[in-house]
Amino acid sequence: MKFLILFALVAVAAAGEVKFHDCGHNEITKVEVDGCSGELCTLHKSKPVHLKSTFTANQDTTKIELKITGKLNGIEVAVPGVETDGCKIVKCPLKKGQTVPFEYTFTIPAIVPAVPDTMVTLKAVGDHGVLACASVHNKIEN
Template sequence: MRRRAFYKLLLAKMWPPCFLASDFDCGNTLKFMAVKVEPCTTNPCQLKKGSRVKFSFVFSADQDTDTATLDSRASILGINIPIPGVETNLCEKIIKCPGQIVTGSFTLRVLNLPFSSSIVRVRIYADRGLTSCFSFPVDLVR
């Protein structure tokens, strides 16, 4: 617990301004230390349709794993829909597996979707199941 607080403080110093996502109950015991969404300086995060968005994250791994899968979804009218264009195989291009402190980032183009507000939920699965998750609100703007 102390170690995670130390990393959160360190990340806040390294990544100002840092958008910290919220933890949500997804059945795991591990929480993300920090998530940064660029460009995002407000809450909810305002993302321009058609623009590119960079997601950076840090968390402490709760297991040694050779695989890590990213599942990202947007809640639209209460239905969780997979976000297209997100690399799902984290170990292949985004993070180093296995690892104790996991850092990674990826870039995604914001699609021109008909909705404007949503909650994005991201889960990471490893060899032994769910390892971590986070969520954040977004507003899609023109």
């Protein structure tokens, strides 16, 4: 299932396609983040991040658990305050082979430190394991 990766976002201008690392099984076809394009996305604390993506379901599933993490000083840390129930974002259940549009907006919390170089990862987990996973190279600013 190609999954829409949500992260690496800054709501500033029109969405741009960003380069991402697939950490799943090639389920995700593309990732767009407002105000970003290319290899590095600048995210701003306390600002909305709007992500748009498309993925192909790699399994039949009745649930989707979303996990958004960032690497801080080499340690993977969950981004607080983001929705973890993917079925509130896309309509569940999903069927294997189904193309799924994904659109999500969240805010980088003010408590997150400014980081000049990090990877933000979105992982979607279904009933039978990883549904989709992608990482985007970012910097986080005030």
